[in-house]
Amino acid sequence: MAFKAFSDYLLLEKNYSKLTLKAYLNDLEEFQIFAISEFNSDSINEVHYNQIRNWIVALVESGITNRTINRKISSLNTYYRFLLKIKAIEVNPLNKHKALKVNKKIQVPFSEAEMKAVMDAVHSANDFEGLRNRLIIELFYATGIRRIELVNLKCSDVDFANKSLKVLGKRNKERYIPLLDSVIDTIKSYMKVRNELVIVSDDTYLFLTKKGVKVYETLVYRIINDYFSMVSSKVKRSPHILRHSFATHLLNQGANLNAVKELLGHSSLAATQVYTHNSIAELKKVYTDAHPRSKK
Known part of the structure; x- marks a missing residue:
């Protein structure tokens, strides 16, 4: 073997x-x-x-x-x-295999109204868990990072001077994402209460539990699901849907597809193009509402 x-x-x-x-x-x-x-x-x-x-x-x-x-x-x-x-075999037995057909899952992003409702709900948070959860939601929506990328963020990954975030993506590829001023402010507020934790065993990591250990993926999923269940009736309410919302909303506002690709950390443009169907749907709506011939 x-x-x-x-x-x-x-x-x-x-x-x-x-x-x-x-x-x-x-x-x-x-x-x-x-x-x-x-x-x-x-x-x-x-x-x-x-x-x-x-x-x-x-x-x-x-x-x-x-x-x-x-x-x-x-x-x-x-x-x-x-x-x-490594020349251990001469022929790949799967060289002519065709993948089984699968039904494409349409990921329905959160609407801008749903995002605003959640952001309004977390805006006044000032205790440790409230600020942490607020920052988690803001970072997902402002950067489009993956759940595992967020979990593994370190305090040193935040560059306050350049207002950017270093993210370690798939296959250990690093990328830098700009941060909004509002997100920088939330990070500072969170860091203040984070530094007041009595016991911290994983000090290098940005996101901790109230017991001072690194957050885990299921906790992050639960945070997103709990907050968005208050404002959205969508069946799936996950960090990935927030990533999807980030990409879709950027494209709806006219962002360049290649720029979104770089922000998401995709290796190919094809992976980013799955987010364009919602952007096209938005364009169709604008077109139908605005074009003189659509009224006839």
């Missing part, structure tokens, strides 16, 4: 996170178990596409979504491409 070499390759050369690496290895081990039980083979290096297709059929029959199946096959494909790279 070349799992160890593959693991080092993803971690050291590709700069994948440990969480992503774990997901890849879990998928490979799952297929290995299937190969042993179905084909009596403990080496997935020597399987043929027909055997992989049997696994896909088994996954479909188990009720797993096409999206999840595609992710598992993508892990397998990455592994085989690595084996080709």
Whole structure:
């Protein structure tokens, strides 16, 4: 098995996170178990596409979504491409595989009115948790950062002089995002009450719990869901929807797509273009309301 070499390759050369690496290895081990039980083979290096297709059929029959199946096959494909790279195999058994069709999920962003309602609700917060939650919401909406990026922010990542934020994104890529004056003010207010915590065990991290330890992803999700449930009837109320709202509202106001791409930390423009459907919808509304022929 070349799992160890593959693991080092993803971690050291590709700069994948440990969480992503774990997901890849879990998928490979799952297929290995299937190969042993179905084909009596403990080496997935020597399987043929027909055997992989049997696994896909088994996954479909188990009720797993096409999206999840595609992710598992993508892990397998990455592994085989690595084996080709190190010349451990001569042919990638997945070189002609076509991904299963998936229904595109339309992420509905929060409206500007919903954003204003939440911002008004948190504006008067002055205790530790209130200011922390307010800053979390403001940062998500003002920067479009991912949940894990927010959780891992350090105090040193805030550059007050240049009014910017250093963010460590996917594959350890750094990017710098400008900060609004209002967000800078909230950070200063939060830092004041944060420094008054009696016990702090994770002093380097910006966001802490009231017990002085680094915040965790589920807590951040719960904060966003709780606040937005007060003003929005949307089924999904998550940090990712706030990221989506950030991008959509910028595009609605005429922001350049490439600029939004850089702010979001996307590696390709295609990833950013998924946010344009709401911008186009807004343009259609403006067009219909304003064009003389639309009244006829």
